[in-house]
Amino acid sequence: MSVPVSPADLYRHSLRLLLDKDIPGWLDLWAEDGVLEFPFAPEGWPERLDGKEAIAAYMRPYPDHIDLHDFPAVQIHETLDPQVIVVEMRGVGLLVETGSPFDMTYIAVVTVRDGRILSYRDYWNPLAVLEPATDFAGAGR
Template sequence: MTLPVAPADLYRHGLKLLLEKNIAAWVDLWDENGVLEFPFAPEGWPERLEGRQAVADYMRHYPDHVDLHDFPHVKIHQTTAPETIVIEMRGVGRLVKSDSPFDMTYIAVVTIEDGRIVSYRDYWNPLAVQQPGADFVGTN
């Protein structure tokens, strides 16, 4: 499979893979040394994952926690650095363990080089994990 090279195209492709629950293919979008950061991570949660394997280990059980149904709002902003995009998005679905609704907004800053994700800073709302019934990746 030929991967999309434009950052916005690659990112949209990644969202499609997440909706398909194809975590292995999503992880394959990452550079071997890619870094995933969570600047607002609550205590006890990872703040930084270094390397594709660390991202794979973190995301492996994501579909067991969150059943994503849609990304009804995705707005991608191009920056002055062509390889870096800023994304505003909303993901909706359900939390598997509690069967509660999942509705999360995100801001992400993503850098893509040579068709691979090299940096992903995920600014998600850590207060959401404090809601009753919350069962997210990172709590295990």
């Protein structure tokens, strides 16, 4: 399968892969020197992952912790830089360990280079994972 060329198409494809729990496919969308940042990460959680291998180590167990069912609201905004998009979205599903609902709103700033994700700044709400009902039980930590 060829990689979509526009940043918006690449991002939409990445969401489909996450819903399909195809983490290897999702990782294939990343540049080797890609950077994944979590500016609002709570204490003890990673703030920055440098390189595809670090991102892979973080993401491989993701489906064991969060069972994503849908991204019911996704808005992709183009910027003056054709390789940068800003995404507003909501992800819903279940926390695997507890069966509790997962409902998270995100804003992401994504930079693409040569059809691969180079930079992804994920502005998610850390308060949602600090509440006992939505504890990730170590997901991504």
